[in-house]
Amino acid sequence: MLDGFDLDVPPGTLTGLLGPSGSGKSTLMRAIVGVQKIAAGSVEVLGRPAGAAELRSRVSYVTQAPSVYRDLTIRQNLRYFADVLNAPGADVDRVIEQVDLVRHADQLAANLSGGQLSRVSLAVALLGTPELLVLDEPTVGLDPVLRQELWQLFHQLAADGATLLVSSHVMDEAERCERLVLLREGALLADDSLPSLLEHTGTPDAEQAFLHLVSKASHP
Amino acid sequence: MSLRITIATARRVLAQLMHDHRTVAMMLVVPCLLLTLLWWVYDGGPVWDRIGPALLAIFPFMIMFLVTSIATLRERSSGTLERLLSMPMGKLDLLVGYAVAFGAVAVVQALLAGGLALGPLGLDVAGPAWILLGIAVLDALLGVALGLFVSAFAASEFQVVQFMPALIIPQFLLCGLLVPRSELPDVLSAISDVLPLSYAVDAMREAQLSADPSVWAEITIVVGFALGLLALGATTLRRRTA
Numbered sequence: 001m002l003d004g005f006d007l008d009v010p011p012g013t014l015t016g017l018l019g020p021s022g023s024g025k026s027t028l029m030r031a032i033v034g035v036q037k038i039a040a041g042s043v044e045v046l047g048r049p050a051g052a053a054e055l056r057s058r059v060s061y062v063t064q065a066p067s068v069y070r071d072l073t074i075r076q077n078l079r080y081f082a083d084v085l086n087a088p089g090a091d092v093d094r095v096i097e098q099v100d101l102v103r104h105a106d107q108l109a110a111n112l113s114g115g116q117l118s119r120v121s122l123a124v125a126l127l128g129t130p131e132l133l134v135l136d137e138p139t140v141g142l143d144p145v146l147r148q149e150l151w152q153l154f155h156q157l158a159a160d161g162a163t164l165l166v167s168s169h170v171m172d173e174a175e176r177c178e179r180l181v182l183l184r185e186g187a188l189l190a191d192d193s194l195p196s197l198l199e200h201t202g203t204p205d206a207e208q209a210f211l212h213l214v215s216k217a218s219h220p
Numbered sequence: 221m222s223l224r225i226t227i228a229t230a231r232r233v234l235a236q237l238m239h240d241h242r243t244v245a246m247m248l249v250v251p252c253l254l255l256t257l258l259w260w261v262y263d264g265g266p267v268w269d270r271i272g273p274a275l276l277a278i279f280p281f282m283i284m285f286l287v288t289s290i291a292t293l294r295e296r297s298s299g300t301l302e303r304l305l306s307m308p309m310g311k312l313d314l315l316v317g318y319a320v321a322f323g324a325v326a327v328v329q330a331l332l333a334g335g336l337a338l339g340p341l342g343l344d345v346a347g348p349a350w351i352l353l354g355i356a357v358l359d360a361l362l363g364v365a366l367g368l369f370v371s372a373f374a375a376s377e378f379q380v381v382q383f384m385p386a387l388i389i390p391q392f393l394l395c396g397l398l399v400p401r402s403e404l405p406d407v408l409s410a411i412s413d414v415l416p417l418s419y420a421v422d423a424m425r426e427a428q429l430s431a432d433p434s435v436w437a438e439i440t441i442v443v444g445f446a447l448g449l450l451a452l453g454a455t456t457l458r459r460r461t462a
Contacts, residue, residue: 035306037460051459056308067299071236080235083228084307108239124303 002027002186005041009165011131014158016177017167018206024186025167026064029134032165033061046131057085060130064137066121070110074101074120077109078127087128095123098153100146115142122150126157133157135166139173151176174206182210189213221312229317233291234324247287247325251279251333259341272343273424274397276334276352280326280360281417282388288322288367289380296371301457311454319364319450326360347427351435355427358442359420365449372456391417396425416445 002024009015017025030036031043034051043050046058068077078092096105099119104112109120122138135154139147151173154164158178166177174180174194182189190197190213194206203209237244255275262268295301304314334353337343345352370387374380394404394412401412401422412418423438 033306035302035460037462053308056306059306061303061306063299063302065299067303069232069236069300070298071239072232076232076235080228080232081303081307084225084304084309086224086308 002031005188007181007188007191009163011046011163012158012161013179014154014164014166014177015179015181016174017165017181017183018171018174018210019169019183019189021169022185023183025169025183026136027186028183029061029136029165029167032132033059033134035061057128058130059132059134060125060128061134062122062125062136062138064140066114066117068109068117068120068124070117071108073106073108074112074123075105077120078123081124082127085128091127095126098126099123100149115146118142119146130162132163133165135164137167137169139168140170147173171205171207171210180206182213184210184214184217187217189217221310221316222308225309225313226317226320229314230320230324233318233321236291237321237325243287244325247283248329248332251283251329252336254279255333255337255341259337264342268341269344269428271397272337272341273345273352273428274395274421276330276337276356277359277420277424278392278395278397278417279333280329280356281363281420282384282392283329284322284326284360284363285367285370285388286381286384288318288364289371289374289383290367290377292318292368292371293374293377293380302461305457305459311457312450314457315368315450315453318368319361322364323357323361326357326364329360330356345428346431347429347433351427351433352424355420355423355435355439355442358439358446359417362416362420362442362446362449365446365453368453369449369456372453391415394418395421397421416442419445 017028019025027036031038032045032050034055045055048055072080074096075092078095082089082091096102099122101116101119101123104116109117112120118138118141122135125133125135139150142150154166158164177194179193180197181191189210192200197206197209198204201209201212203212255272258271258275259268330353334349334356338345338349366387370383371380374383394408394415395417396412401409401418404412419438419441423435423442426433426435426438
């Protein structure tokens with residue numbers, strides 16, 4: 001699936017992983033978290049092989065499909081995951097506030113909208129103090145105001161020293177990342193900051209830059 | 221293993237059940253209704269006295285098998301299993317957490333069904349009531365362990381439900397309830413010797429006939445099967461998948 005890959009994500013940064021559906025973003029993220037069977041190659045995370053037992057409380061991961069219990073309330077979901085992570089009890093209220101679900105905290109997850117449900121899933125990943133957050137399309141299907149707020153939260157987490165890897169298939173989210181990794185069909189198209197990428201390609205925005213790189217890759 | 225995570229998991233599974241009143245009611249009421257129906261069919265006579273204790277073993281086994289296999293299948297298909305396994309969650313923490321939660325339900329179920337059978341329905345047994353109830357709870361745990369294991373081989377809830385006739389009914393037919401195991405054709409008798417429900421029903425029969433029943437051998441076998449199935453269940457939980 002992923003081919004000829006070499007990628008370093010420096011600590012304390014917010015890296016955007018961009019590319020169309022099926023480009024290998026999720027597979028790369030799963031490999032980093034250590035839940036993907038790997039045919040060849042090595043992935044190292046925080047100085048340890050990906051998936052090592054001691055990384056399980058230092059790395060948090062949000063899948064595209066919300067992974068929460070629909071037959072529990074938001075608060076019950078978070079309390080359970082906080083117990084598993086041995087996170088302080090006060091974290092539950094903190095993360096509910098961070099994803100803006102205070103008014104729904106005691107509602108059954110099954111009764112939430114899709115966007116609310118994916119925010120519950122994101123809240124689970126904020127429990128404790130993860131050093132690396134791997135977020136697979138966390139803002140998909142959210143309204144612009146909420147997206148803006150979540151990106152502010154991601155920047156805040158990076159400023160506090162965490163490393164974030166956030167995927168998106170929406171190119172305009174590129175401008176919110178310090179660093180961009182562009183993927184297409186399992187291959188690395190670019191790994192750069194947005195200004196430098198635009199300068200290289202002579203294009204006005206990330207979408208144009210991506211198209212430029214795609215056509216360059218297919219007609220060298 | 222972590223006690224904190226195991227207890228948290230058991231509490232979480234019970235909290236999920238508490239939001240589902242209908243399932244709780246079915247788990248507790250249906251065995252009582254079935255026992256009452258049977259008592260009525262046989263008019264509370266000698267046949268009822270003969271098969272009543274066996275059914276106290278069989279009903280919790282079946283119901284817990286169904287509930288557990290579907291609950292774990294949901295855990296697998298909703299992505300929460302993958303999420304938990306990417307956290308500091310031991311496989312046994314999860315399995316034992318489930319077993320503790322459903323075991324607690326099984327205790328309530330056994331008390332209700334056993335209390336009904338031995339009380340109002342006048343089931344005549346020589347052995348002490350607590351042994352019958354204890355065996356019923358162990359059978360429920362056997363059902364939990366089998367359900368946890370089987371859920372790994374089902375891709376949908378349709379398939380899981382089909383495991384019931386495939387894995388439970390043969391044990392029901394061969395456990396000695398319909399025909400005493402010693403009178404079964406040789407091949408079937410040999411098969412019944414390797415099925416866990418046979419030993420559960422043997423233990424119930426012993427507790428029924430003897431005032432001082434010796435059921436430790438049978439109980440050891442039932443517990444051994446349950447632990448073995450839990451261990452096999454643990455091997456089906458994979459941290460890495462394709």
